[in-house]
Amino acid sequence: MTRHGPSLELAEQVAGRVGLSFSASRKETVAxxxxxxxVRRGIGEGRLLLDRLGSDEDLTEDVISAVTVAETHFFRGPEQFELIRQTILPELLRRRPEGSPLRIWSVGCATGEEPYSLAILCEEEGLLDGVRIDAADISRRAxxxxxxxDYGEWALRNTGPRPRQRYFTxxxxxxxxxxxLRGQVDFAHLNLGTDALPAPxxxxSEFDLILCRNVLVYLEASAVRRIAxxxxxxxxxxxxxxxxxTDPPLWKYA
Incomplete structure (x- = not known):
């Protein structure tokens, strides 16, 4: 028997089962x-896949890894890191009570390059001891x-020789x-599709800076509105x- 690829309807059901939501432009890719x-798991019917999602943690993680976009690297979007360095951090420091740490959250952190980039930036500015960095992602593998x-050369393609020598072995x-620097970032599992926020x-909750970059662009409008x-x-x-x-402008959802 020849099995055809899953329909868009099945792709939507699978995405919904694991708490994800995709823009129309990505649904063919997700399917x-x-x-x-x-094919890799030898699952011949969509209903069998749906039945196993949730109860089979390894399969669920396999699906999440397959349908989410984990491409990232250190200091991705250097202009935004300069904005953080030159404008955002100084402004936040001016209004924070003395002795109160700044709280930064990297949402959709994938394999950690973004929060660790923030840690390096704060260390370079002499601020790391006064900053708490949290990071979250839907993928437990990531x-x-x-x-x-631990990273390969490709992840450091935007990282100059000085920080490489100073912060990496x-x-x-x-x-x-x-x-x-590893000890300055706390990682936690988070599913933006299902988990309630804020969660004191x-x-x-009560973050001074939240980065949610290159995440919302992949979601349908209703999910973007709710998550924003x-x-x-x-x-x-x-x-x-x-x-x-590349993310949708959030003023549309205010």
Whole structure:
């Protein structure tokens, strides 16, 4: 029997089952990614895949990894990191009470390059001891990789020789972030599609700066609207929410 790839309807059902939502432009790509998972796993029917999602953690993680976009690198979007360095951090420091740490949250952190870039930036500015950095992602595999702080050359393609030498240990083409910087970032699992925010009991509220970059661009409009409002509610008074230039403009959802 020849099995055809999953329909867009099945792709939507699978995405909904794992708490994801995709823009129309990505649904064909998502369907193809789900098809590859089914072939690799020997799953011949969509209903069998749906039945196993949630109860089979490894399969669920496989689907999440296949349909989400994890492309990232250190100091991705250098103009925004300069905005953080030159404008956002100085403004936040001016209005924070003395002794109160700045709180930064990297949402959709993938394998950790973004929050670790923030840690490097804060260390370069002499601010790291007064900053708490949290990071979250839907993929437990990505989070496990992030916690190791171990990267290949491609992840550091926007990182100059000085920070490489100062903050990384090089061994056989791999680069391991030093322990001090790794220890400044707390990673946690988060599904923006299903988890309620703000969540003060999980310390997910009152952030001074939230980065949610290159995440919302992949979601349908209703999900963008809901998530944007939740993230704004997670900010402290006068806090900043930073998205990527490719993400939808959030003023449309205010």
């Amino acid at each position: 193809s990614a789900i098809d590859r998972v089914m 989070l496990a990789a992030a916690k190791t702080g 090089s061994c056989e083409g791999r680069f391991r972030l030093n322990e001090r 009991e999980k310390r997910l 409002r939740q993230l704004l509610d997670c900010l402290s008074d006068g806090g900043w929410l930073l998205t990527a230039p």
